[in-house]
Amino acid sequence: MSNYYDLDDILADGEKVPCRFNMTVPGLGYLEGNPGKQINKDSKLELPFWLAKVLAVCDLQEESGNSFIDIASPEAINLKVLNAIKTSSKSVDLHKLLPNYYKLIERWCSMYSDPEITTIVMQMLKERSFEINNYASNPNMGVNNDFIYSLDEYEKKLYKLTTESNKQMRSWLRD
Amino acid sequence: MVLPAQLQNNLTPSEVNFLAENELVTILPRYTMQKMQLIGTKVPALRAMRRESVPLWVALILKSQDKCSIIPPKWLNVAYLKDKYDEEVRKPNQFSALPWNWLEISKMLLARASDDLSDPSHLLRSVLQDLREIRLVKSRKGLKELNESNIVLNGLSLLEINELRPFVLTVMNKLRQLHDTSNAQDIADQDEYEDGGYDDDDDDDI
Amino acid sequence: MDIDDILEEFETTAKTDLKKTSVHDNLYNDLITAMINERMAPELLPYKKELLDEVLQRLSNQQQNLLDSHEYGEVNASSGVVSSDFKLQLMIIETDIERYNYLVRLYLRTRLTKIDKHAIHYINETMESDKEIRLSPEEEEYINQHFKIITKLYNNSFLKKMPPSLTLLDDTAGEESMIEHPDINKHVFIKSISTTPMYIKLDDGEDLPIEKDGIYVVKYNVIKKYIDLGDIVLI
Secondary structure (H helix, E strand, C coil): CCCCCCHHHHHHHCCEEEEEECCCECCCHHHHCCCCCCECCCCEEEEEHHHHHHHHHCECCCCCCCECEEECCCHHHCHHHHHHHHHCHHHCCHHHHCCCHHHHHHHHHHHHCCHHHHHHHHHHHHHHHHHHHHHHHCCCCCCCCHHHHCCCHHHHHHHHHHHHHHHHHHHHHHC | CCCCHHHCCCCCHHHHHHHHCCCEEEEEECCCECCEECCCCEECCECCCCCEEEEHHHHHHHHHCCCEEEECCCCCCHHHHHHHHHHHHHCCCCCCCCCCCHHHHHHHHHHHCHHHCCCCHHHHHHHHHHHHHHHHHHHHHHHHHCCCCCEECCCCCHHHHHHHHHHHHHHHHHHHHHHHHHCHHHHHHHHHHHCCCCHHHHHHCC | CCHHHHHHHHHHHHHHHHHHCCCCCCHHHHHHHHHHHHHHCCCCCCCCHHHHHHHHHHHHHHHHHHHHHHHHHHHHHCCCCCCHHHHHHHHHHHHHHHHHHHHHHHHHHHHHHHHHHCHHHHHHHHHCCCCCCCCCHHHHHHHHHHHHHHHHHHHHHCHHHCCHHHCCCCCCCCCCCCCCCCCCCCEEEEEECCCCCEEEECCCCCEEEECCCCEEEEEHHHHHHHHHHCCEEEC
């Protein structure tokens, strides 16, 4: 479920995905840096998810089964990344892949319903969140750690919330 | 007038403490006081050396004026708590039964009525600390079991739950959202059928 | 009037209050439960009118008693009649009042938070006659007035400069609805207070056994009705 006014939702919608045009469109050349020109059939370029989503589901002609564009899997979910996640979820730099990684996965999977990706990402979240809790609960574990820098926006929020809660508890116990 | 964000869907430790202040405790009055009708409860007439039970916050006010001593709850002594600690060690997969607000009550009594306790404060503090730590380790280990549907947390006290809450809810909600992407249609159908929900999930299955 | 009369008065007014309604034999616990349920539930719960009416009535009686006593205390302070015991009792009564005040405020402010957050959703709901009533009359007035003021502010600041088709605040056409609904599938912590063991039907059709005093994290949606029934409290 997404919220109209949620800034993170809006940012996640702005993430770009690789697309291929299924038809030649006049005047759209500016999308690939050729203002005033047409965009050719089979051109490949990256479009923000919110735009790609609409174009990918609109049929060229009624019942043709062909849409304006096809979306290719973004790098964030290609086989190499998924394998890396499966082998060692804690060493993947999610933030570098996509700052709103989990949100994009949600978008992607609700569009293409991909239980395999969902399962892999859920497993990753279980493993990484456990580690996040370790860091958040243990003030002695260095903040300057690679793992902390690799957190996506959702994970950062989780880390912050957990740290905050532990801190509150510690200070209550002390005074 | 809305609640600050950090108070929404969560309690602060001091709020949990506030709730515990209403627990009834037994006091031994040192003076006579007429009974008093409070808004939702009654403070019985007090007579010197006759035990009465009153809310903890009342007991603490009387205590601060030296008008009573507080009889510590039966679990607040070193022997009992040591037992519980041993039980925690013996049964690594469950929590020993401690009162719903053991951390708050023991903290308040240690701070404000330590002379009424049956054991020296430092010994009590140390066994309480041991208990807290062993339970904390256990509950953190239990967080491996988080999933998108439900978990059981029997045996934890309110304050211990409250400490885990932001983490547990944030993770479980995210797991749920991820999980629902693969069967958004099922869920939308079910909601309609049970008339339990708003049809937000419709947005998801484009 | 002397001290005993004053204290007697606390006694009698409070007693008559108690007689009127025996529904809430533990007013404080009921108020706590209402406050925490409201705090933890993702949606606005029905306003606890009966409970709040009673709490507010007793609060104001007690406040009046307190004022009278203070007056008595001041008048007699110089003559030395007022004992420190009298002051101690007043202090307890005052603390009691403050504790209730605090809980009532928390309860109402928690509700305001949700009302603000999902204003359009609840305004629409008040217009559907078949839905149960969640809002108190005061809250209903608040939600409507507040929304009116916000709309006016938006209009004056920027909406009037936009094309009419883009000035809606409750547009649900297209794939993204502008109305934010509470997410009733959110997880919540629950405790069973039912004396008999029970089962909760989960989304996937399975039954989750619930023990007395058991603590669980489940989706709000699946336990919603047990909160009304009083078998389950949120914690």
